[in-house]
Amino acid sequence: MVSPGLNGPYFDDLAVGQEFTSAPAVTLTPALAAARQAITGERLRLTLDQPLGALVTGGPPVAPPGLVWDVAIGQSTIVTQRVKANLFYRGLVFRRAPLLGDTLATTTRVVALRQNSAREGRAPTGLAALRITTTDTDGRAVLDFFRCAMLPLRDQSAQTGHADDLDHAARPAAPPDWAAAVRAWRLGEFTARTPAGPRPADLHAGQVIDVTGGDVVSSAPELARLTLNVAAVHHDAAAAGGQRLVYGGHVIGLALAQASRALPTVVTIAGWHSCDHLAPVREGDTLRSTVTVEDVEYLPGGGGLVHLRSLVSADGEPPTPVLDWRYVAVLA
Numbered sequence: 001m002v003s004p005g006l007n008g009p010y011f012d013d014l015a016v017g018q019e020f021t022s023a024p025a026v027t028l029t030p031a032l033a034a035a036r037q038a039i040t041g042e043r044l045r046l047t048l049d050q051p052l053g054a055l056v057t058g059g060p061p062v063a064p065p066g067l068v069w070d071v072a073i074g075q076s077t078i079v080t081q082r083v084k085a086n087l088f089y090r091g092l093v094f095r096r097a098p099l100l101g102d103t104l105a106t107t108t109r110v111v112a113l114r115q116n117s118a119r120e121g122r123a124p125t126g127l128a129a130l131r132i133t134t135t136d137t138d139g140r141a142v143l144d145f146f147r148c149a150m151l152p153l154r155d156q157s158a159q160t161g162h163a164d165d166l167d168h169a170a171r172p173a174a175p176p177d178w179a180a181a182v183r184a185w186r187l188g189e190f191t192a193r194t195p196a197g198p199r200p201a202d203l204h205a206g207q208v209i210d211v212t213g214g215d216v217v218s219s220a221p222e223l224a225r226l227t228l229n230v231a232a233v234h235h236d237a238a239a240a241g242g243q244r245l246v247y248g249g250h251v252i253g254l255a256l257a258q259a260s261r262a263l264p265t266v267v268t269i270a271g272w273h274s275c276d277h278l279a280p281v282r283e284g285d286t287l288r289s290t291v292t293v294e295d296v297e298y299l300p301g302g303g304g305l306v307h308l309r310s311l312v313s314a315d316g317e318p319p320t321p322v323l324d325w326r327y328v329a330v331l332a
Contacts, residue, residue: 008081008230010154011115011126016164018110023075023228025105028063028098035226039219040253042066043260045194046267055189056267062097065269066256067227068104070249072134072143074227075106080149082239083231084125086248086277091172092145093271094181098136106134111146112169113162115153124153129166145272146170178270178297178305178328187303187332190267197265200296200304200331209291209308211262214315215254220246220283223253246281251323255310258289259329263306266329270305273326281322285314294326303332 026032033047046053047064054061069092077083098104112129127150134143148166191199198209224234224247232239234247252275260266281287295307305328312323 009079009151010082011113011128011151012153012155012158012160014110014113014128016110016113020079020108023078023106025103026071026075026228027103028067028071028100030100032226033064033067033100036067036070036223036253037064039223040066040250041215041257042253043257044266044268045264046190052190052193055193056185056187057097058184058186059099061100063100063102065094065097066249066253068094068098068142070223070227070253071104072106072132073147073249074224074229075104075134076108076130076132076147077229077231079108079110079128079130080151081230081232082151083233084150084152087127087148087150088170088277089272089275090146090170091176091272092143093176093178094143094269095141096136097181097268098142102136104134104136104142106132108132112164112166113160114164114166115160115162116150124156124158125150126153126160126162127166129164129170176271179299181270182268182330187267187299187301187330190332191302194265198263198331199265200298200306203293203296203306205293205295207293209259209262209293211258211289211291214286214288215258217246217250217254217281217283217285217287220244220250223247223250243282246283246285248275248277251277251281251287251312252325254287255289255312255323255325259291259308259310262291263329263331265331267303267332268330270328270330273307273328275326276324278321278324279314281314287312287314287322288319303330305329306331
């Protein structure tokens with residue numbers, strides 16, 4: 001195991017196979033969930049309504065899915081404290097749904113490296129594909145996914161020779177089991193106790209779901225701090241070239257809030273196909289979504305897996321596309 005030190009590694013400090021485990025473990029508390037909900041507006045009934053959640057899951061309250069992935073990503077930033085940009089996420093699938101009270105620990109492993117071509121007037125950078133593995137209190141797998149970060153070089157003249165195929169390295173080894181975390185849930189209880197709304201049978205591939213209204217990005221550094229995200233560009237304007245960048249998970253959280261307004265029958269999120277950040281987001285931007293149905297799979301016990309794509313833009317003349325998020329929602 002390798003410690004990245006207090007300030008995070010540069011690109012040329014990294015080697016394929018390195019593992020980082022020094023991020024603090026995080027206990028998922030109701031206070032942590034409430035603070036995040038106030039920032040993102042995530043409105044999944046399963047996690048907001050504890051009696052409903054108990055009927056559906058048969059156990060104690062589950063943690064909001066967005067809180068889980070934000071903590072996992074935040075823990076992985078011990079490797080990406082110096083990040084210049086986050087390019088993509090791949091293969092995020094919930095193996096199980098953590099409960100409030102569970103403690104999450106994350107290991108971050110370098111799986112591929114590629115030095116970028118030199119550009120006149122720009123400091124040299126490289127891309128690091130990272131595998132993020134998160135476990136719960138009992139060491140059970142919760143998340144296992146990939147992210148790609150752009151990092152600066154320590155030695156401005158270094159030629160590292162790193163030229164890995166990042167897309168290949170960040171490809172999950174096996175097809176995802178999207179229903180893994182919800183297979184034992186009683187989704188019929190959710191259907192019976194929630195207002196009318198689009199059910200899986202009401203949706204079809206190619207359908208565009210209307211989302212009313214946008215959301216302003218606020219409390220950006222607070223969300224980064226809340227989830228242990230130490231990437232300097234989210235806290236320090238100087239590190240971001242004069243204006244802080246909003247953490248990408250903040251944008252995803254707002255996209256989920258917008259999707260769940262349009263689809264109040266979303267029970268939870270099973271995972272992501274992919275997530276591409278298309279342009280930087282700044283605090284104060286107003287974001288709007290278009291949600292498209294890509295596929296519908298029915299589950300044997302009722303409900304279904306609905307494959308969605310949220311395209312998010314920041315207001316402007318013209319609007320700027322900032323996020324392309326393809327994910328799988330559980331509907332009932």
